[in-house]
Amino acid sequence: MAVVIERADQLILNYVSKAADAAHGVLSADQRLDFAKRLRARIEQERRGSQNAREVVRVLERFGDPAALVAREAHRLAERKPAPDGTAVLPKVDGTPGAAHFPAIRDDAVLPPSAAQHVRLARDRLSRRPGRGMPLAGLRRAVMSSANPMTTEGRDAVTIAREHPRETVAMALLLVAALTVPFNLPAVAIFRVPVIIWAIGAVIVLVSDSWSLRDRLVGISAPIVGYGLGGVVIGGLRVGSAAGFDGFFTEFFNVSGIMFMIGAGIGVVLLAYRLFNVS
Template identity: 55%
Template sequence: MLNYVSKAADAAHGVLRADQRLDFARRLRARIEVERGGSQNARQVAKVLARFGDPVALVEREARRLAEAGVATARDPAGVGARASGGGAGTSLGTAGSGTAGPGTTGPRTAGTGAVTRPVSGPVSGPSDGAGAGGGATRPLPAVDGEEAPPGVRAYRGIAQDSLDRRQGMGLPFAGLRRAAMSSANPMATGGRDARTIVKEYPRDTAALVILVLAALLVPFHLPAVAIFQIPLVVWAVGAVMVLFSDAWNVRDRFVGAGAPLLGYAVGGVLIGGLRVGIEAGMEAFVTQFFDVSGTMFMIGTGAGVLWLAYRLLDVN
C-alpha cells in the first residue's frame, strides 16, 4: 500500500504543487484504508490496489480536476486550463473579485486578493459522498469500480488481476515455497505471506498439521492402546478429520495429506517388510517385519503429508 502511494506521489512531481501533492497522497492513502476495511490480508489489499488502477492515471485525473476548477498547479501555474475552457474573471487563481472557492478547489480564496490559503482537506468519504463540492474541502477520490472507470484504470486492473492469477495457478514450480523461504530477507518477495501470517489466517488448519505431527512423534513411545486402537492412530484420526473438513485445501490435497500416513503404514510396511524377509521366509516372519517397519513408515508418510499440506497452505489458491 505504501509503495502504491509512493508511486502516486512520484508521478505527481512536476504535475501538482508540493502542498497539492502532499494533500493528494494523504487523501489517497486514507481512501485505500477505507476500501481495505482494516484487512491485513496481503492478497485482499492487492485486489483493492488493483481496483484503484494506475497511480499515474489518478494523478492526471486530479490535475484535470484542479485545472477545471481554476486552481494553479505545477503544470499550469496560472490556471490557464480553466480560463481556456470558458472560465471568466474570478474563476482562476490570482483573479480579484472572487470571494468563494469553486467546486472541487483545494482551498478558500481571499476576497479581492485572489490569494489561496493552504489546502483544507475534509474527511475521505465513500464514492457517492458529495464532500468537496463546497465549503473549502477537497473532493474525495472518485470511485474506481464498475464499467464507468477510465480505460487506464480498467487496463491496469486487468494486468494486476492477471498477475494474481498467474501466481495462484500457473506460476513456476514451488514458487510459494521459494517466496516463503525468502520472506526473512525480502518481505516484498512473498506478497506479505510468511509462516506467521499463515498461522494467523489459518489457525485451525495449522492446528491440524500440528496434530498430525504429534501422531507421528508418539509412535516410538509404544503407548498402551485405547480399547483396540493405538494412541498414535487416534491422534492421527483427529488431525485427519480436521484436514478433511478444512476449506484451505482442495479435495485432492486433503486426501493426499490425510491419507499419506496410512499409505506409508500399509504399503510401505508391506514393501519394506517383504523385502527384508524375502519370499520364502513365511507369513509369521513377514508379519513380524511388517510391524517392525510399519511404524517408521507411518512417520515418514505423516511427514510427507504434512509437508505437502504446508506447502499448499503457503501457496493456497
C-alpha cells in the first residue's frame, strides 16, 4: 500500500515540477512559487484523497499541458488592474474579489479568443526556451518529445531509474550476466562468473516488492530456462539423432550460452515492462 501511495504522490510531484519548470522565464520567482502552490492545491482538490495511481493520471489528464496552465496564469496576471492606491486587484473569481484563483482545467469554460492567442504565443516561447530545472531536463524532454506524457503517466527511463534504484540495479546485473557469457571468464570455485552475477541480480529481484511473485520468478528463471531447455532443444536439432551423446553435448555447450543471453534479455524486458506499468 505504501508503494501505491508513493507512486500516486510522485505523479503529482512530477506534474507540478514540470509546470514550475515551464514557468521559468514566464513568471517571476514569487509568481512561480504561488502558482505551483495553487496548482498543487487544485490537483489535491480534484484528486479527492484518491491513492490510486491510475485515477491520479486521469485527474492530471484533465489539467492538460502544464505549459498551457502557465500561459493561462500569465494571461491572468497580465489582466490585473492597478487600484487607485497602486496595489493590484485580482479579478473576481466565483463572485468574490481577490479569491484564490486556481489554474483552469479542460473541464472549465472555453478560453476567449484573446486568451487562446496568448496560450499559443506562450507555448511558442516555452518551446524555444532551453531546458532548465531538473538534471538532464533537456534530454528528458527530447526523449519524450514525440509522446504524450499522460500516455506514459509522465514517466521515462530516467524517472523509473530514480524511483526504483534497487530494481534498476537488479535488471542491470541480469544484463551484465548475459554480456559476460562470450568472454568465457575463469570460474570462481565451481561457479561460472555469469551464474554468480545472475544469482546476485536474482536475489535482488526476489526481495523487491515492485513486481508480483509471478513476474519475479519468470524474470529470473528466463536465463536458466533458456540455458537448459533451449540448449537441449536447439542442440538436439543441430546434432540430429546419429551423432551420439558426445556430439549432443558439444552442440549443447555451443548454443546454451547464446540461449542464456537470449533468456536474460527476455527476462529483463519483461521486468522493465512490468516496472513501467506498476500500479
